[in-house]
Amino acid sequence: MASVDIKGAEVEAAEIEAEMETADKIVEVFKSPIPSFSPGELEYERSVATANLLYRFSRPYFVVQPESPAQVQTIIKTAVSNGLKITVKNGGHSFAGFSTTDRGILLDLARMQDVRLHKGPNDKPVAVTLGGGAQWGHAYKALVAGRYDGYMVNGGRCPTVGVSGFVLGGGLGPFTRKFGMGCDSLTEATIVTAKGDLVTVKETDDKQSNEGKLFWALRGAGGGNFGVVVELKMKVQRVHDRIVAGRFTYSQLDEPFMGAMKELYRFDWPVNATIDTHWVCEVKPNDASSYVRFVAYFNGEEREFRGLIDRAIGNVHPELAARMKERTLSEPSTLFLHETLVAQWWEETTRAFPSNKAYSLYTSFVFEKRLEIVNIVADKVKHWLDKFQSSFSEDEAILEVTWVHAGGHASVVGSDQTAFPWRAGTYFTYIMVRWYDKWLSAKMGQFLEAFKSDLRRFSMESEAAYINFADVSLSDYASAYYGPNYPRLQEVKQIWDMYDYFHPPQGVRLPKSKDSAGNDGDWVDLPRRQWESRGAFPARKKADFAGIIRDLTDLGF
Structure with missing residues (x-):
């Protein structure tokens, strides 16, 4: 049995208490202009709910659901200045529970699901712009609604998977063999950095420029490592009718x-x-x-x-x-x-x-x-x-x-x-x-x-x-x-997140960091540690089955 670091646990408990006090003040400030939810509120419970019981006690201090890139900028600036970490959630499908957290703020992009088709001279789609919170069902719904047979966005197999998480990790879809990985169809990405800047990077950027290096990194290693991706633009491909x-x-x-x-x-x-x-x-x-x-x-x-x-x-x-x-x-x-x-x-x-x-x-x-x-x-x-x-x-x-x-x-x-x-x-x-x-x-x-x-x-x-x-x-x-791409990713991290604000589990670390060897593998004990790191839990709301049906209907199913 592993030894217990009592002093370390006491320090961590004090840190959590201080962070929660700060979070309580911030959420009250956010609530008017930006949808924000505290433990016990229905939207909080829906956002943190997970099917994987290994992460059943993951409880962020509060959930914030921005409705625009400008609101994401405000959230990042406020969180950074107050020393609070954020975890970004898109579709919530992370196999390893990376779209939830038991400390800090959960930034849920569920209200940023806009889909805009861009049409060519023949009035057929040639590209699509997707909000950072869109799921593949939203993208497919746009093609279905226009009856665009023979046109395809190079997306995921599962319609409820988040677009940004899929693309930023590489992306394997039904037509990967024909069109490459999902990230190969990406032409632009707009991201909010740790400084709160709104930056758009494109495939046409000089590959040696800072923007070109970031675009390279986002295609396969972009999930939570360099900022919050709030919008993506992708090619629409031709397939058989x-x-x-x-x-x-x-x-x-x-x-x-x-x-x-x-x-x-x-x-x-x-x-x-x-x-x-x-x-x-x-x-x-x-x-x-x-x-x-x-x-x-x-x-x-x-x-x-x-x-x-x-x-x-x-x-x-x-x-x-x-x-x-x-x-x-x-x-x-x-x-x-x-x-x-x-x-x-x-x-x-x-x-x-x-x-x-x-x-x-x-x-x-x-x-x-x-x-x-x-x-x-x-x-x-x-x-x-x-x-x-x-x-x-x-x-x-x-x-x-x-x-x-x-x-x-x-x-x-x-x-x-x-x-x-x-x-x-x-x-x-x-x-x-x-x-x-x-x-x-x-x-x-x-x-x-x-x-x-x-x-x-x-x-x-x-x-x-x-x-x-x-x-x-x-x-x-x-x-x-x-x-072999990891050292190059660390250099991009140094450029765009030099203070390592974005620090997801199994994320890209700064060049001199030694924190890339994973965790201690003690996932069996994770629920107990999360349980003991919190005080009383607010009463949970009943499962929002109506909300689940509403989400599926929104995806067109």
Whole structure:
């Protein structure tokens, strides 16, 4: 058991008390011009609510929801001058709880969701400007409302994911293989710096200028490291008027199936095709099942897609190939955006709802499409699914291993042309363990650590991970997320945030800082520490289910 630093705890408690007194004064000043909410108020509870019970006691001093860039400037200036840290929330999907905090101010961008389409000479969209709090559903809704079939913004698979968090971390979407990562479609970003300045950086800026360096850094390492991004401008891309898409599950995970999966992973797919796979094991007392869920997207004709499936796995597993062809259909691109993405990623979408509470941990890898890697990793994933089923047969829990299909045009961009370094990766794979009883937390953590250790050496450079699939327990997150680009990111940090005001967990640190080796990994004890660092909690409001429905309706679903 770790020793307790009583003196340190007393100092921290005094700091928290002083910060809370300051926060109480600030929130009263903010409340009139800027929507601000204290613990116990309904909007506060909605904003801090999280589906992941590991972060259930994360309680910022107050929540502020600016409605304009000018208000964000005011918040930053006030917070800096009063020595209070802020945490920025966009969509709230951070796997590692980075969109919440138990100290300081939560700056929730939920009221900055404007979407503006920019049209070209033919009155069709060529670009889109998105508020810092917009979610992908808002962007897709604009294309659907205008019935712009054949036009696509290079966004996320899950419509409730925040635009800015997605893009600033790199961004893997259904059409990444065709158009590159989400950050490759970014043309402008407007950010509020620690000085409170409003700065717009563009792809046309001189790459050696401070603005050009910041634009480079924002594409892959921009999440909370250099300021608050309040607006982004992205290209609108041309796709076929109709998209082939589908989803199905397969549960007979025998030797022929494993052979087919290896063929699928190493097949030379064209850039218009994306095949994601989810390996899942669900256990309940006296009941367990393992299966693979397939999610397919194809930017082209249905007959062409069917031919690809036959060439990829038709000979090794005719039944699987037939199932994949039967469970896909061609539809207008606007219909694909309106309802198909939601249906394809329903589990991931609903899992983030605060009403669906469970404990969850994640880790991630970046695999290249090499024969020896694909064969070994696929076999190991199957082995760990079987081990999970036998280890937790009397519990209720889920293990999910998701292979997000990338490569294609995302790999054409050089590893140093944006802050995101792992361009040669073809499969960005994340593991999730999810459980419902807190007594299982330590055992689940041990299982995930063992699984992670077994796969890590096959990830790029034996360390690569993806910041948008953040792993709270990484021992050297700087190398894992940013690889050889990290020193350059530190130089950008020195230029734009020289006093390290923006200090997110697993963030970019100043050049001489040694704080890049991650945390102590003691996430099991996190809820207890958060509980003991606070006094009495205000009475909580009931779950705002009407608010959840309102949010989904606002996204067009």
